[in-house]
Amino acid sequence: xxxxxxxxxxxxxxxxxxxxxxxxxxxxxxxxxxxxxxxxxxxxxxxxxxxxxxxxxxxxxxxxxxxxxxxxxxxxxxxxxxxxxxxxxxxxxxxxxxxxxxxxxxxxxxxxxxxxxxxxxxxxxxxxxxxxxxxxxxxxxxxxxxxxxxxxxxxxxxxxxxxxxxxxxxxxx
Numbered sequence: 001x002x003x004x005x006x007x008x009x010x011x012x013x014x015x016x017x018x019x020x021x022x023x024x025x026x027x028x029x030x031x032x033x034x035x036x037x038x039x040x041x042x043x044x045x046x047x048x049x050x051x052x053x054x055x056x057x058x059x060x061x062x063x064x065x066x067x068x069x070x071x072x073x074x075x076x077x078x079x080x081x082x083x084x085x086x087x088x089x090x091x092x093x094x095x096x097x098x099x100x101x102x103x104x105x106x107x108x109x110x111x112x113x114x115x116x117x118x119x120x121x122x123x124x125x126x127x128x129x130x131x132x133x134x135x136x137x138x139x140x141x142x143x144x145x146x147x148x149x150x151x152x153x154x155x156x157x158x159x160x161x162x163x164x165x166x167x168x169x170x171x172x173x
Contacts, residue, residue, distance in 0.1 A: 056126035060151045062093035064173045071158070071166035073105070080163055081106040089170060095119050099132060122147065130156070 068086050075081040087101025099116040118132035118140070126147040131140045141164075145156035151172065158166040 055124045056122050056128075056147055056151070057124070058095045058120065058122050059093045060122055060126070060147055061091035061097075061120065061128075061154065062151075063091065065089050065091065065154060065170035066173050067101075067154075067156075067168045067170035069101070069103070069166060069168040071164065073164050073166060074161065075105060075107045079107065081108060083108075088173075091120065095121060097130070097132075116141075120145075 066086070066088055068084075070084045071082070072080050073083055083103050083105040085101050085103030087099060087103075089097050089099045091097045097118055097120060099118065101114050101116075102110070102112040103114070104110045114134070116132050116134040118130055120128055120130040122128040128145050128147070130143045130145060132143070133140050139161050141158060142160040143156050143158045145154050147154055153172070154168075154170040156168045156170065158164045
């Protein structure tokens with residue numbers, strides 16, 4: 001009889017452990033489901049920055065930003081060239097900027113202290129667009145950018161005109 005009793009006691013202990021494990025698994029599943037429902041109901045427009053009370057606007061970009069640029073640009077009808085450059089862009093915080101750069105192209109050689117000006121628009125999610133007018137060019141240069149490090153850095157890519165493949169990284173001075 002004693003043998004049967006210890007087997008029964010052991011079986012009951014295992015059954016209790018399984019019950020506790022099932023309860024914990026159910027609790028974890030319910031908690032996971034609740035988290036999933038909350039995540040699904042958060043508005044799609046919120047970004048990590050918005051959740052921390054930070055949003056961007058034109059005033060996020062204000063002051064002087066030094067930059068380095070490189071890529072491929074148009075060098076005449078049907079021609080492109082690799083180039084590098086440095087410069088300074090000054091944002092006014094209201095959607096306008098001035099720009100001065102120096103660059104060296106594979107075909108066109110060096111150009112120093114070339115001035116330009118333009119407008120920009122910053123979205124609440126810290127992305128934006130810029131449109132730059134370079135005296136002597138028959139078209140504007142349009143770019144997309146993202147602001148990082150709370151406005152201390154701007155990463156930018158030229159979108160138009162084609163066939164430009166140009167990126168710039170700017171840091172606030």
